Amino acid sequence: MKFLGYRRSNGKVGIRNHVLIFPTIVCASEVARMISNEVPGTVYAIHGCGCGHVGEDKEQVTRTMVGFTGHPNVAGVLLVGLGCEVITPEVIAGELAKVGQRVETISVQEAGGTIKCVEAGRRLAGKLLAEAASAKREPVDVSELILGLECGGSDAFSGLTANPALGIASDLLIAEGGSAILSETTEMLGTEQVLGKRAANAEVKKRIYEIIANAEAKAKSMGVDIRGAQPSPGNIAGGLTSIEEKSLGCIRKGGSTTVMEVVKYAEQPTKKGLIIMDGTGLDVMNNTGLLASGAHLIVFTTGRGTPVGTPIAPVIKVSTNSITYNKMKDNIDINAGVIVDGQGTLRSVGEQIFNEVVEVASGKLTKAEILGHHEFDIHSLGPVV
Amino acid sequence: MQEKAIMIDRKDNVATALIQLGKGDSIPVGLEGRNVTVVLLQDIAFGHKFALTDIQQGEAVIKYGEPIGLATKPIRQGEHVHVHNVESQKGRGDKG
Numbered sequence: 001m002k003f004l005g006y007r008r009s010n011g012k013v014g015i016r017n018h019v020l021i022f023p024t025i026v027c028a029s030e031v032a033r034m035i036s037n038e039v040p041g042t043v044y045a046i047h048g049c050g051c052g053h054v055g056e057d058k059e060q061v062t063r064t065m066v067g068f069t070g071h072p073n074v075a076g077v078l079l080v081g082l083g084c085e086v087i088t089p090e091v092i093a094g095e096l097a098k099v100g101q102r103v104e105t106i107s108v109q110e111a112g113g114t115i116k117c118v119e120a121g122r123r124l125a126g127k128l129l130a131e132a133a134s135a136k137r138e139p140v141d142v143s144e145l146i147l148g149l150e151c152g153g154s155d156a157f158s159g160l161t162a163n164p165a166l167g168i169a170s171d172l173l174i175a176e177g178g179s180a181i182l183s184e185t186t187e188m189l190g191t192e193q194v195l196g197k198r199a200a201n202a203e204v205k206k207r208i209y210e211i212i213a214n215a216e217a218k219a220k221s222m223g224v225d226i227r228g229a230q231p232s233p234g235n236i237a238g239g240l241t242s243i244e245e246k247s248l249g250c251i252r253k254g255g256s257t258t259v260m261e262v263v264k265y266a267e268q269p270t271k272k273g274l275i276i277m278d279g280t281g282l283d284v285m286n287n288t289g290l291l292a293s294g295a296h297l298i299v300f301t302t303g304r305g306t307p308v309g310t311p312i313a314p315v316i317k318v319s320t321n322s323i324t325y326n327k328m329k330d331n332i333d334i335n336a337g338v339i340v341d342g343q344g345t346l347r348s349v350g351e352q353i354f355n356e357v358v359e360v361a362s363g364k365l366t367k368a369e370i371l372g373h374h375e376f377d378i379h380s381l382g383p384v385v
Numbered sequence: 386m387q388e389k390a391i392m393i394d395r396k397d398n399v400a401t402a403l404i405q406l407g408k409g410d411s412i413p414v415g416l417e418g419r420n421v422t423v424v425l426l427q428d429i430a431f432g433h434k435f436a437l438t439d440i441q442q443g444e445a446v447i448k449y450g451e452p453i454g455l456a457t458k459p460i461r462q463g464e465h466v467h468v469h470n471v472e473s474q475k476g477r478g479d480k481g
Contacts, residue, residue: 156401156432159449160391189475194451216475239401239432241446241466242473245453303432321432340388340403 001176003145004137004362006072010100013144014072015296015361017135018043018312019128021078021121022069024092025050025085028108032080035121042078042125045311045376051085052384062087064266064378066095067292069103073312075132076102078124080117083109104128137363143177143272145361148295149253150184150315152283154231155238155303157320159249161349162301162336166318167255168350169299169357170274174257179272181295182254183279183286185215186230190244191251195276199259207262211278230281234304253301265379266292284308285379287315297360299353307331309373314366316356318349333367392416392437394450399434399466401448406435426463434466446471 006014021044023032029046036044045068049061069077069092077096079089089105096103104124111117149166151158170180188195192212199205219230231240240246260271262278266289269275277293279286287298287310297313300306303320305328319325322337334352338344344352360366390400392414400414400421406429413422414437421437429435434448440460445452454471464470 156434160393160401190451190453236468239430239434239467241434241468241471242454243475244451244473245448248449248451248453 001142001358002139003142003358005140005144006075006135007138007140008072008100012072013140013296014075015145015363016073016312016314017075017132018073019076019078019125019132020045020069020074020312021080021125022065023047023050023080024065024087024089025082027051027082027085028080031108031114031117031121034114034118035078035080035125038118038122039125039129041129043311043374045374047376047378049378049380050087053086053380054385057381057384058086060265060381061378062091062095063264064288064292065092067266067268067294068288068312070096070099070101071291071294071312073291073296074101075135076104076128078121078128079103079105080121081105081107083107102128102131141177142173142358142361145173145178145357146295147173147178147180147357148287148290148293148298149180149182150283150287150290150298151187151250151253151301152308153302153304153306154235154240154246154249155320156240156249157238157337157340158301158303159245159252160320161339161346162303162318162320163249163252165336165339165346165349166253166299166301166353168346169353170253170255171257172350172354173357174255174273177272179269179275180254181269181275181277181290181293182251183277183290184250184281185211185278186219186281187243187247187250188212189216189230189247190242191247194248195251195259198257200261204259204262208259208276211262211276214278238303263293265289268294280379282377282379284375285377288376288378297357299357301336302332305331307368307371307373308375309366309368309371311374311376314360315368315373316353316360316366317368318353330371331367390414390435392419392421393448395419396447396450398436398438398440398447400437401434402429402431405429405431423463426461427465429465436460436462436464436466438462440466
């Protein structure tokens with residue numbers, strides 16, 4: 001099966017053709033946004049990171065920036081720095097050169113302030129846009145697609161309708177040779193026995209138990225009851241009683257295939273098939289991790305409704321129930337609520353999601369893209385010093 | 386026919402309401418040869434759970450065939466099962 005994608009000079013395949021204006025440091029974020037606003041056709045992603053990171057945190061933030069800005073949905077990237085930060089444009093550009101990404105850099109201090117930096121940035125962004133315009137879509141096998149799996153604003157229907165239907169779509173993509181990334185480790189608490197049984201080998205099984213134990217230990221180390229945030233107040237109002245219940249519903253997005261590999265947040269897998277990324281429970285940060293790990297697009301199931309998108313990749317929203325769908329139709333692409341209404345089955349909605357993934361990969365716009373949603377954040381491990 | 390409530394695994398001792406259900410309603414729930422009819426002791430909002438059997442205090446509440454927490458008080462068949470009578474066993478830093 002084929003879709004229409006952009007084959008990059010480094011061999012990777014993109015499903016969008018963005019020029020990204022990206023600050024490597026929070027202090028340059030407004031300048032990055034100004035450049036993007038002055039060059040229509042570019043996108044930007046702003047965040048609160050870039051300085052004060054040490055050790056594992058620095059590694060994670062750097063890895064995330066490299067994976068995100070080097071993403072094949074990005075035809076070219078302009079990195080904007082301040083000049084005195086820990087993670088400079090040069091650090092990221094050096095890594096991007098290794099993977100053959102088209103990159104330009106600029107810094108506010110060196111350019112001589114906001115106005116001069118925006119002026120110089122406009123020229124560079126324009127150059128990148130002109131280059132990107134020559135890219136053309138061509139037939140690509142769906143086995144090259146990587147699907148990110150996300151859920152947010154869960155309710156008791158998440159585990160009954162949208163998540164198992166998405167699981168069927170994951171199984172269909174993996175059967176075609178593609179990959180799907182399951183994540184949100186906090187929402188795996190209480191499912192290690194279920195996921196462990198599906199591990200490809202003893203090492204993968206060990207890693208599954210390890211990342212879930214770490215997520216629980218982290219919650220415990222705060223000396224508080226995780227129930228303050230998990231499930232969230234909206235989850236509880238929707239009928240979810242405990243993190244175990246939420247988790248068992250959450251992991252159904254991953255379908256029924258073998259777990260091939262466990263990767264860190266924003267780390268790129270070496271295997272194909274079902275991958276687990278050690279991510280976070282906060283949707284926007286987790287979306288960034290999924291993209292930096294190589295996901296081309298995300299299918300995002302929601303019970304209570306959520307508008308979020310990403311700056312560089314489409315997000316397909318699937319509602320778990322018809323009440324939310326009818327209330328938030330402007331934001332939601334597919335309604336899995338038809339399964340409880342008797343108007344559809346898990347199989348029919350699963351196939352609908354899979355077909356939508358292929359069409360969106362070929363260029364069909366999602367509601368989040370049409371509305372201009374491009375929420376972005378980086379999961380920093382802290383503490384920032 | 387639209388089902389009123391669903392049991393996801395045969396081992397489950399709770400079912401999930403698929404529509405708003407009322408106190409006194411008699412709700413048939415079935416899966417793979419296990420059929421239970423439960424008379425509801427309370428209104429149950431859609432998406433919320435009720436007990437398929439009596440559940441003892443300290444007993445595991447089972448959904449998807451897996452434990453989702455322990456009952457903090459005795460729960461009768463047909464009673465609303467939620468945060469007021471179930472306690473998660475995960476991430477409990479408050480328990481030391």
